[in-house]
Amino acid sequence: MAPHDGSDESPATVYGFHAVLESLHSQSRPVQRIWILRADGRFFTIVALARERGIPLAIESRERLDRLAGDRHHQGVVAQVAAKEYLEGEELLDSLSLRPVPALLVVLDQIQDPHNLGAIVRSVEAAGGDGIVIPKHRAVGLTGGVAKASAGALEHVSIARVANTGKFLEACQQREIRPVALVPEGVEPYSEVDFTEPVALVFGSEGEGIRPIVLKKCDQRVRIPMFGKMNSLNLSVA
Structure with missing residues (x-):
């Protein structure tokens, strides 16, 4: 496994009420310190859990x-936590053999926006997905903004980072996981995807979509039917 920034094991910053609370509840990675606006009202549960576990807490x-989070939208609470570890692509694929139901992966091709990635993490967790795959280069990593946008779901979703998205999709095919690209020009609606079989859904970046070199590795191309005047949705909504 690799730490969150791919270079060392420096702590990560998580901010936002639900993101910090879920970090405490899940205990998936140690919470090392918490800074909070006040100790009463909606913050009482966070304060009580921190004191119960001996986590240093400061008002x-x-x-x-604002300075600690690097963002004004912290909702009054910031935490320092151990770095979330990325899986290697093969580690994620190996873990799927233990699943009693068909695999569902989401592969993101060079997503840049932290809010979009966080919202996708939240959706994948809610749908019972098995993990998300992102590239090592030219893509947003697991920032505090991603954790906040995921509303705590990041603590429960496996994230793999790969050097070559196309080769990862080839590895999926070798394990009978079908790569399916979601693109505006898809021949079939997404409802035609057979989710009773293992599937890796592939989404492109906000501006460029799926790169051709990645798209050609996909076995199926599907679309979301659009009935209004707009021809696309925001990535996190799709």
């Missing part, structure tokens, strides 16, 4: 929290 001004 800070909103300006201080």
Whole structure:
């Protein structure tokens, strides 16, 4: 496994009420320190859990929290947690053999927006997906903004990072996991995908879509039917 930034095991910053609370509940990675706007009201549960587990906690001004989070939208709470580890692509695929139901992976080709990635993490967790695959280069990583947008779901979703998305899809095919591209020009609607078989859904970046070199590795191309005047959806909505 690799730490969140791919280079060392430096701590990560998680902010936002639900993201921090789920970090405490899940205990998937140690929470090392918490900074909070106040200790009463909606923050009581976070404060109680921190004190119960002996996690250092400090009351800070909103300006201080802005600096700690690097974002003004922290909802009054910031935590320092151990880095979330990425899986290697093969590790993720190996783990699927233990699943009693057909695999469902989401492969993201060079997604840049932290909010989109966080929202996708939240959707994958809600749908019972087995994991998300992102490239090592030219793509957003697991930032505090991603954790906040996921509303805590990041603690429950496996994330793999791969050097070559096309080769990862070839590895999926070798394991009888069908790569399916979601593209505007898809021949069939997405409802035609057979989810009773293992599937890797492939989504492209916000501006460029799926790169041709990745698209040609997909066995099926499907679309979301659009009945209004717009011909596409925001990536996280799709």
